[in-house]
Amino acid sequence: MDWQGKVAFITGGVSGIGLGIAQAFSNAGMRLALSYRNEDHRAATERWFAEQDREIPLFCKLDVADRARFAEVADEVETHFGKVHVLVNNAGVSVFGPTDEASYDDFDWIMGVNFGGVVNGQVSFIPKLKAHGEGGHVVNVASMAAFCAGPQAGIYTASKFAVRGMTECLRYNLAPYAIGVSLMCPGLTKTNAWDSALKRPAEFADSGFAAPDRAELEQFGTAFDLGMEPLEVGEKTLAGMTANQGLILTHPDHAEDIQEIYRETMAALPKEPIPEGRAEIERLRREANRAAQAGMKISISDLT
Numbered sequence: 001m002d003w004q005g006k007v008a009f010i011t012g013g014v015s016g017i018g019l020g021i022a023q024a025f026s027n028a029g030m031r032l033a034l035s036y037r038n039e040d041h042r043a044a045t046e047r048w049f050a051e052q053d054r055e056i057p058l059f060c061k062l063d064v065a066d067r068a069r070f071a072e073v074a075d076e077v078e079t080h081f082g083k084v085h086v087l088v089n090n091a092g093v094s095v096f097g098p099t100d101e102a103s104y105d106d107f108d109w110i111m112g113v114n115f116g117g118v119v120n121g122q123v124s125f126i127p128k129l130k131a132h133g134e135g136g137h138v139v140n141v142a143s144m145a146a147f148c149a150g151p152q153a154g155i156y157t158a159s160k161f162a163v164r165g166m167t168e169c170l171r172y173n174l175a176p177y178a179i180g181v182s183l184m185c186p187g188l189t190k191t192n193a194w195d196s197a198l199k200r201p202a203e204f205a206d207s208g209f210a211a212p213d214r215a216e217l218e219q220f221g222t223a224f225d226l227g228m229e230p231l232e233v234g235e236k237t238l239a240g241m242t243a244n245q246g247l248i249l250t251h252p253d254h255a256e257d258i259q260e261i262y263r264e265t266m267a268a269l270p271k272e273p274i275p276e277g278r279a280e281i282e283r284l285r286r287e288a289n290r291a292a293q294a295g296m297k298i299s300i301s302d303l304t
Contacts, residue, residue: 001135001180001242004029007081009074011035011064011121012091013057014045016191017141020230021088022057023048024238032057033077033084035064035091064091064117067124074124084128085136086241089121092141092159093196097209099154107155109204114159118166126174135178137241139248140167142185148257160185171246172292180244184237187251189228194221 008025012018013034019041022032026049034057036042042059049056058080060073077084092114097106118140129136145157146164164183171181197212233250240248274282281304288302 001137003086003238003242005031006085006136007031007033007077007083008086008088009033009035009077009084009125010088010090011062011117013088014038014041014059016193017186017189017230017233018088018090019045020189020232020234021090021139021237022234023231024234025086026052026054027235028238030086031055031081033060033081034058035060035062035073037061037063064089064120065112067120070120070124074128078128083132083134084125085132085134086139087121087125087129087136088139088141088237089118089163090139090141091117092193093199094156094193095197095200095209096152096156097154097207098152101208102155103206103208105204105206106208109201110155111159111162114156115162115166118163122170126179129179130174130177133177135180137180137182137244138167138170138174139182139184139237139241140170142167142183144185144187144249144251144254144257146183146185147261148254168246172289172298175293175295176297178295180241182237182240182245182248184240184248184250186233187228187253188223188226189230189233191224191227191230192221194218194224 003025008030010018010022010025010032013022013032014036015038018034022034022045025032034045036045036059046056046059058077060076062069062073064070093110095106095110122138126138129138140163142160142163143156145153146160149157167181167183174181194217197217198214200207228251236250237248284303288298291302292298
């Protein structure tokens, strides 16, 4: 797809990875609507676009967990630009702590933003992408945590695994409409994501984790200083969209992890004959997936 003049909506588009994606899209000639929560970040982003002599984006204040407001924003973007071609669900929170100590509030907050925010974006915008018939693209930003688990990121990891699964299925559903779908999983990136725990909403105050220690978080934040520049992540995202990649991996850092996951998965498969009936059901599933990728609509009757 030629991205020149196409309209993109990016959640969390005024800082970090979201801003890097916005800058890469602008460099490609796209018109932008960006959601934000922090006024200082919004102002700094507006200055960047002005200094580059670019069209100023439409800025939309939004908590991605707010379904009613998300629907309003989708209408505002469509009214302002006429059509929307690209949706990037990027906004999220990075909060860590032992999963066995997590409270309901911990789960509700992190899953509500990281997974629920993506759901809200899809429900609000996908009908608009389908309606104009010109095709487009959806990018759901997850993380390498969608593949690599760890002892301090249980809920965060669960949210990213959920985004991964939903996105891989959505790719089949939207192919008949010429709408590509990509799961973008960045690794360590130079952002301020480390301070999410300091921004916890009051309605989710009952945490099972220890109270956030600013000094400890700032030390953790030094790792992010070593990360990839957000613009590079944005450029790789744009290149993956252009190639209609289902999976966009921006960092080469995790080859060892992926190889280990593959080895452990293959080793876990029982080495025994597969009954003919079960083998046929799996053959039909694979055939249906290939047909969906080719642009056919698949129903449950195609699976048996």
